[in-house]
Structure formats: structure tokens, C-alpha cells
Amino acid sequence: MIEVEGLTKRYGRTLAVDGLSFTVEPGRVTGFLGPNGAGKSTTMRMVLGLDRPSAGRVLVDGRPYAELTDPLRRVGALLEARAVHGGRSAYHHLLWLAQTNRIPVSRVGEVLEQVGLTAVKRKRVKGFSLGMNQRLGIAAALLGDPGVLLFDEPVNGLDPEGIVWLRTLLKDLAGQGRTVFVSSHLMSEMALTAEHLVVIGRGRLLADTTVERFIADNSRSFVRITTPDPARLRSVFAAEGIQVTDLEDGAEGGALAAHGVDARRASELVAAHGLVVHEIGLRQASLEEAFVRMTAAAVEFREGM
Numbered sequence: 001m002i003e004v005e006g007l008t009k010r011y012g013r014t015l016a017v018d019g020l021s022f023t024v025e026p027g028r029v030t031g032f033l034g035p036n037g038a039g040k041s042t043t044m045r046m047v048l049g050l051d052r053p054s055a056g057r058v059l060v061d062g063r064p065y066a067e068l069t070d071p072l073r074r075v076g077a078l079l080e081a082r083a084v085h086g087g088r089s090a091y092h093h094l095l096w097l098a099q100t101n102r103i104p105v106s107r108v109g110e111v112l113e114q115v116g117l118t119a120v121k122r123k124r125v126k127g128f129s130l131g132m133n134q135r136l137g138i139a140a141a142l143l144g145d146p147g148v149l150l151f152d153e154p155v156n157g158l159d160p161e162g163i164v165w166l167r168t169l170l171k172d173l174a175g176q177g178r179t180v181f182v183s184s185h186l187m188s189e190m191a192l193t194a195e196h197l198v199v200i201g202r203g204r205l206l207a208d209t210t211v212e213r214f215i216a217d218n219s220r221s222f223v224r225i226t227t228p229d230p231a232r233l234r235s236v237f238a239a240e241g242i243q244v245t246d247l248e249d250g251a252e253g254g255a256l257a258a259h260g261v262d263a264r265r266a267s268e269l270v271a272a273h274g275l276v277v278h279e280i281g282l283r284q285a286s287l288e289e290a291f292v293r294m295t296a297a298a299v300e301f302r303e304g305m
């Protein structure tokens with residue numbers, strides 16, 4: 001478990017993290033979301049004791065990171081731009097990590113297999129693609145078989161197959177009862193991977209909720225209708241108190257959005273008034289849109305202060 005309590009980090013005049021409090025529970029993937037510069041990496045560095053909080057604290061399994069014995073066997077992390085000695089092979093990099101952290105050498109082969117790097121384990125890391133480097137970073141995080149895992153933007157550099165692989169891996173790790181905390185600026189990817197979300201903007205907590213709840217609270221649905229007679233449809237719907245707006249989604253002749261009504265009621269109205277429609281159906285605003293809306297509002301609020 002990770003407990004973040006009143007966490008604050010100031011770099012000179014920049015308030016990177018501003019009084020954050022949340023808990024990351026074991027047994028599920030928790031997505032850590034926010035736009036660029038929101039303070040995700042800074043928060044993760046403080047969890048790992050790589051940065052000192054200006055105020056507040058972080059506990060990993062009830063203790064500050066610095067007080068953990070055998071930290072790599074407790075907490076595994078993939079941070080952005082991980083520094084790996086380029087002249088070393090993947091195998092030697094992991095072997096060195098294992099030997100300096102009292103981790104059984106047998107784990108090296110196991111994690112190489114787990115991340116799909118066995119075939120290239122003797123190659124020098126400097127010849128690795130970004131995706132292979134990400135896999136090596138993930139292997140290093142898994143090496144000590146830790147109960148708590150942090151991944152900062154792990155999707156970066158992975159191809160579509162790699163993204164699906166990572167999604168499955170993260171879910172499996174959580175399924176084994178581990179605490180899995182994953183940062184991303186991609187809402188849609190997190191919606192497929194995480195069960196719980198912590199959303200921040202400008203260093204402040206915006207949401208701490210389940211993915212299901214986030215979707216229910218933030219996705220706006222509407223009925224999309226295309227018709228050769230938009231003026232008549234508008235007046236029929238207006239008479240029923242239903243708001244209709246234009247949709248600029250590229251449909252020929254334009255499409256309309258009816259709000260606060262379900263598809264069934266909308267079609268009944270259409271039929272009752274003998275309106276001609278070419279298409280009618282329920283649409284949901286994407287989570288990406290909801291996320292942008294939520295974080296943009298936070299930015300405006302801060303700037304208005």
C-alpha cells in the first residue's frame with residue numbers, strides 16, 4: 001500500500017505538488033493521471049525517496065521509503081528516462097542489479113522471459129529501441145519480486161502489441177495482490193487498464209475514484225440524429241423541451257445532438273411526427289474529452305486566483 005498525506009513539493013517559485021492526499025490500495029491497478037506538468041513524476045519520485053517533500057509525507061507499507069530494508073524487494077519502479085549503462089547487455093544490467101541488492105540470480109532469467117527480452121539478452125543496451133528499453137526497465141522493476149510497483153508512463157515507446165502486453169501484465173500483477181501505481185497522460189489507455197484512478201492537475205487532487213464512477217460522472221451522452229429537415233426536427237424537439245445542438249462531426253448536411261433524452265424516446269417522437277431521419281443513435285462523449293474538460297477547468301480555476 002502507498003499512503004500519500006498532505007504531500008507538497010516546491011521548486012523555487014513552482015508549486016509542483018500541492019497538498020496531495022490519497023491511498024493506493026493493493027490488488028488493483030491504480031492509474032495516476034494528469035496533463036503534462038501536473039506533478040505525476042515529482043509525486044512518484046517522492047514515493048521512492050528520490051526527492052524530499054516540502055511538506056507532508058509518503059508511506060510505503062506503513063514506512064517512509066528510506067526506512068525500508070531491502071527496498072528493491074519491497075518496491076519496484078520504472079521511471080522516465082531510466083539511466084542504464086549503454087555498454088552493458090540487458091542480462092548484465094539485471095545481473096548487476098540482482099547482485100547489489102541481495103536478489104537471487106535466478107530472477108534475472110525469469111524477468112527477462114516475463115518481459116520478452118530473452119532472445120536479445122546478450123545485446124548491448126545502447127542498440128535497444130525505446131520499447132526494448134521500456135521492457136528492460138520493467139524487468140528491473142520486477143526483479144526483486146516486490147509487492148509495490150510504480151510505473152511512470154510505461155506505455156511510452158511501446159508498439160500496439162507491446163501496449164496490449166503491458167495492459168495484461170499490469171492486471172496480472174494486481175491480480176497477484178500487488179499494489180500497482182501507473183502514471184499516464186492518456187485517459188483512454190488508463191480506462192482499459194486501471195480499476196481505480198487518481199487524477200491531478202497543477203499538483204492538486206481532482207479525482208480519486210473508480211474508473212466506472214469516473215465514466216458515469218464524466219461522460220456526457222446524447223442522441224445523434226441526421227435528417228434532411230433539421231429545422232422541423234428542432235421545432236418538434238423544442239416543443240417537448242428537448243435541447244438540440246449542431247454537431248460538427250463531418251456528416252453530410254450536418255448532424256444534430258439531442259440532449260437529456262434516450263434513443264427510444266427520440267425515435268418515438270420522430271415517428272409520431274412523421275419526420276424523415278437517416279440515422280439515429282446514442283453517442284457517448286469519450287473519456288479523453290471528459291479528462292481534458294476536467295483538467296482544463298482546474299487550470300483555469302488556478303489561473304483565475
Ligand SMILES: Nc1ncnc2c1ncn2[C@@H]1O[C@H](COP(=O)(O)OP(=O)(O)OP(=O)(O)O)[C@@H](O)[C@H]1O
Pocket residue numbers: 011014015016034035036037038039040041042043185
Ligand atoms: N527538478 C525540478 N526543478 C524545477 N522544477 C521542476 C523540477 N521537476 C519538476 N519541476 C516542475 O514541476 C512541475 C511538475 O512536473 P512533473 O514532471 O512532476 O509533472 P508530470 O505530471 O510528471 O508531467 P509530464 O507528464 O510532463 O512528465 C512542472 O512545472 C515542472 O516544470
